[in-house]
Amino acid sequence: MRWWLMPLPSCAVTCHDCKSKHLPLMSSPDFINIPAKQSPIINRLHDTMTQAAAYAAAIRDNAQDDGVAIPLDLVASFQDTYDTILHALAEAAAI
16 A cells, blocks of 8 residues: 555645655645545556656656657647546546
């Protein structure tokens, strides 16, 4: 389990793999209040997003090394997918 779960009035995400990335964004380190049903899904999304960031960095590095840009349409497609993810998460947070 990557997340420490404990109910608190003010919560924050703590991930053992990238703790420092989350702390500046959250109000109270070390804890997040999420239902057990959501925990495996949130962990999977976190892993997927971490991998996606690594893939994006590799694409950037390859483009820089080769001096060849990727198509802007491809970037726009990824942006649309990212926006869809954020919209779904914002809806889940607003319930």
